[in-house]
Amino acid sequence: MTIRPRVVRALRDVRERLRDAAAATHAKAATAAASSHAELSAEHDRLEEFLVSARDVLAVARTVHEVDRVAETVVVHRLAIADASARHDAAVTVTQATASALRDRTRQLKSAEKLHELVTEHHATTAAKAEQRGNDDLAAAPRLRVGGRR
Numbered sequence: 001m002t003i004r005p006r007v008v009r010a011l012r013d014v015r016e017r018l019r020d021a022a023a024a025t026h027a028k029a030a031t032a033a034a035s036s037h038a039e040l041s042a043e044h045d046r047l048e049e050f051l052v053s054a055r056d057v058l059a060v061a062r063t064v065h066e067v068d069r070v071a072e073t074v075v076v077h078r079l080a081i082a083d084a085s086a087r088h089d090a091a092v093t094v095t096q097a098t099a100s101a102l103r104d105r106t107r108q109l110k111s112a113e114k115l116h117e118l119v120t121e122h123h124a125t126t127a128a129k130a131e132q133r134g135n136d137d138l139a140a141a142p143r144l145r146v147g148g149r150r
Contacts, residue, residue, distance in 0.1 A: 012109070019108070040084040054073075
């Protein structure tokens with residue numbers, strides 16, 4: 001049973017589209033991971049800024065409540081960092097999964113392209129052999145001279 005070139009071409013085209021879809025999904029996931037990393041860095045920067053300004057607040061604090069407010073604000077910033085870190089970890093996990101899917105789709109596309117190449121070469125070789133056989137048959141056929149004599 002021979003593989004038809006049209007079927008192989010359709011397979012290659014489908015796998016190419018699947019690879020393109022996987023690439024788009026991975027690009028979107030990578031962008032989300034970069035965005036979550038930026039958010040995490042921003043949360044760290046906000047905590048750092050607050051800690052710098054907290055020195056002045058603590059230096060002039062007159063009551064325990066003012067000291068508690070500073071401690072509560074630090075806890076709020078650390079919770080925000082923990083949330084941003086969890087979002088970033090989830091985004092990185094998704095990015096790794098989409099990268100794996102992209103690698104798989106690329107591998108499938110390469111195998112389909114190789115199959116297409118093999119089928120195309122086989123059909124070209126078969127056509128060349130058939131043409132050569134036809135030429136050989138024509139050359140081997142008895143020739144008739146004009147006038148009906150050999």
